[in-house]
Amino acid sequence: MSKRDQILQTTLELVSELGFHATSVGLIIKKSGVASGTIYHHFKNKEDLIDTLYSELKKELGNAIISNIDQEMAFKEKFFLIWKNIFRFYIENPMKFEFLEDYANSPFVRKEIKVISQSYYKPLINYFESGIQMGILRSLPLHFLINIVFGNVATLARMIIMEEIEIADELLINAIQSSWDSVKIN
Amino acid sequence: MSKRDQILQTTLELVSELGFHATSVGLIIKKSGVASGTIYHHFKNKEDLIDTLYSELKKELGNAIISNIDQEMAFKEKFFLIWKNIFRFYIENPMKFEFLEDYANSPFVRKEIKVISQSYYKPLINYFESGIQMGILRSLPLHFLINIVFGNVATLARMIIMEEIEIADELLINAIQSSWDSVKIN
Amino acid sequence: MSKRDQILQTTLELVSELGFHATSVGLIIKKSGVASGTIYHHFKNKEDLIDTLYSELKKELGNAIISNIDQEMAFKEKFFLIWKNIFRFYIENPMKFEFLEDYANSPFVRKEIKVISQSYYKPLINYFESGIQMGILRSLPLHFLINIVFGNVATLARMIIMEEIEIADELLINAIQSSWDSVKIN
Amino acid sequence: MSKRDQILQTTLELVSELGFHATSVGLIIKKSGVASGTIYHHFKNKEDLIDTLYSELKKELGNAIISNIDQEMAFKEKFFLIWKNIFRFYIENPMKFEFLEDYANSPFVRKEIKVISQSYYKPLINYFESGIQMGILRSLPLHFLINIVFGNVATLARMIIMEEIEIADELLINAIQSSWDSVKIN
DNA sequence: GATGAATGAGACTTCATTCAT
């Protein structure tokens, strides 16, 4: 692994465990085994490092979301697959999940996030848009619908990662069904 | 306002604006116009200050949730009222909303939060529990249902506070209906 | 001596010995026996510390310049006394001399220096102005005349402090006479 | 321009603009467009780079000083020409002027400077020495006389470069005359 | 109750320099 990747990986581990606030550059240095100067050779500053990491993870998630989607599938079928894709990405990458959630709520760089999201989530946005137009989804503001669904996935994923509930096929199906019921026209 | 309240109020303002991470004691001192020693006279340390604030806000929210609930109301009617209560508390107190969300995601003091939540939300928990027993709500894990609903309210509140969508009676009703559809047995 | 004065005194000693460039805050901390935080309690930052010191020394020099000046004295007599006053201040306070010279050439804060100088040197400026008006001094730009004289004093003071020449009453008189000959109308 | 010259030129620009103190190797790298290793290929270290530059400039100035001097000229005539030579070098090369002044006042490498000066300024030293011996110049310490004159030139040059006064033939003549009056026997 | 001077560990970052390519 290149030094640059070592730094990014270590930062992910630390921020997901300790949070933004408690992840000092000093800690990254110690854990990654890289010299302080090396960090600043690859990244302008701490913020740039975090931003880079965020951006890469967002892209990864964006790709994960649409994996195995077949245009022939029915709308509802796609919904279930997308939901599972996001969910799987979250529980298979709990550190990335923590990081993305943490950063999403963090009060800085909000504007840029929006712009990036827009591009990585374009297919998802198109999908929801078509659902509204086809009269399958409730005619609520597009991004509200999307945020509701993302929120639902995160709620389940968080509880499983935190071991507050146990994962089971039936629970997953029910959770998706619940989410579907909240966005579809009944 | 007492010095103690000045400190708490200023902390709320700063944390909601800058986040946890960027709210230093030094900033609280400067903005509140209180001497550093005074803070440590009223609070054991910074953590105690934040915890106190969090606890007070959580209590406030706990009370807001059940306001105007009449035991004679139908289950669904109560659901709509509770939803509106939480929602109103959030958009009428955007700083408190920000603070609570921030703190909820923050990786420290998680254990104690749970205990406190448990006590302030007892009526809410009982309400959801009865809904499951009565066969009105889906038989999903109790806290999962509660978290889903809280997540739904927060999603709408955040978007309105961030001015990503505009509040309207119809939107609110639809949002609650959507939330209801996701937890009730269809 | 107050902590604040300890810091200023130590800074003077270090800057005059090592120069601007080599005087780190860490060195000031070590030599003054004060904690790093204390410096930043009294001064906004390193620059503010240096500026404060500069301003105080400039004021001191401004006062020294006009000491023992009697308005009854002849113009030339005053010139000799002023020259000696500056010179004495320099060789009796070699560290202050070094510091002032160093800082005068330093490329930052130049604008503010000018403003400060203007106020501390008002009597000196008035004196030279009257000399020109009375036809005693060459009609060269006012500040050029002043700078020439200051430069002459500094040249002698520096060589004596550096022990490149030895001070002697006769040398001093000759040096002042030389300086006088360069500004007076011959 | 060779890489070596690019480095020297950039260093000159940076030091004259920012001063010694603020001119980092990193800045030189960025501005010159040269790789860090390249600097250390051509110069032993930063000090060697600065010293080399200083030495080259000192030599240049040394040559400029005696340009167009004709041994047949009268002593005073030579004085005026030398003065103009130094002055012209300064205002035509303001960055070199700044650099040389900065370095002269800098507290490091002082010893070697003296040695170098000695060799480049030999003709100038001889000139002043003969002036004293011939009874034209005041019998003041040789280097004091030289420093006074250099100081006078620098005073005028600095004020013109800083745009505190405007250059004019008459002013220049008067300034040189003033300088001459301060060193010649009256 | 309230003040603010003082602390020193630790924060982020820049520095001059090296070395494998």
Added chain:
DNA sequence: TATGAATGAAGTCTCATTCAT
């Protein structure tokens, strides 16, 4: 000759906290 990734000591400054008044 020239490159630029890598280094780690040292830089400035902020942090939460204490304590005499």
